[in-house]
Amino acid sequence: MLTLTQRLPTNADAVVSFTLALTAEERTRSRHRFETVDGQTVFLRLPRGTVLRDNDILQSETESILVRVNAKPEPVLTITAKTRLDLLRAAYHLGNRHVPLEITASYLRLSPDPVLQTMLEQMGMQVEEAVLPFQPEIGAYGNHAH
Incomplete structure (x- = not known):
């Protein structure tokens, strides 16, 4: 399971592994388990109180994977x-x-x-x-x- 532990500044040029589409309510969860459209399990373990915004970049705990957050319609x-x-x-x-x-x-x-x-x-x-x-x-x- 992929664990995302850091929010990085928005960067349009960042090379991401995939995009995670989240609703407004889901973007307020700092600790949560999500499933991507292709069935991959992703766990957020961000500092408490973190609120994600559209185009934020998340980094895995191993710092090897970047994921872009999108505001889901x-x-x-x-x-x-x-x-x-x-x-x-x-x-x-x-x-x-x-x-x-x-x-x-x-x-x-x-x-x-x-x-x-x-x-x-x-x-x-x-x-x-x-x-x-x-x-x-x-x-x-x-x-x-x-």
């Missing part, structure tokens, strides 16, 4: 608004609910939740369901989970 809700102020209001209300949230200047993205979808629609937001890579904010206090 998953079901999401993409929120847009008529004005930036409306989008800020939506982000405020979602933040009060401690929802993992991807924030950009033009949209918010979160995991599907029918209650939150209804709330956002009642606020006048446009809500689109899609299957896309999801990259929520890590948090203001670093790489740790609540």
Whole structure:
């Protein structure tokens, strides 16, 4: 079994052995067993609190194998608004609910939740369901989970 123990800086030129596609929730696991598409078992043993991002490079404990992390497409809700102020209001209300949230200047993205979808629609937001890579904010206090 391959054990990955170090996260290296993103490097587009790194020669990797394979790519590991992980959902946003899976990228928050610092200790976990995964199976690749071709059936290989991979074990993460990273420092506690490590949150992986799209295109991060992981190194094996023997330092001989590099693996690229990709944000796996998953079901999401993409929120847009008529004005930036409306989008800020939506982000405020979602933040009060401690929802993992991807924030950009033009949209918010979160995991599907029918209650939150209804709330956002009642606020006048446009809500689109899609299957896309999801990259929520890590948090203001670093790489740790609540």
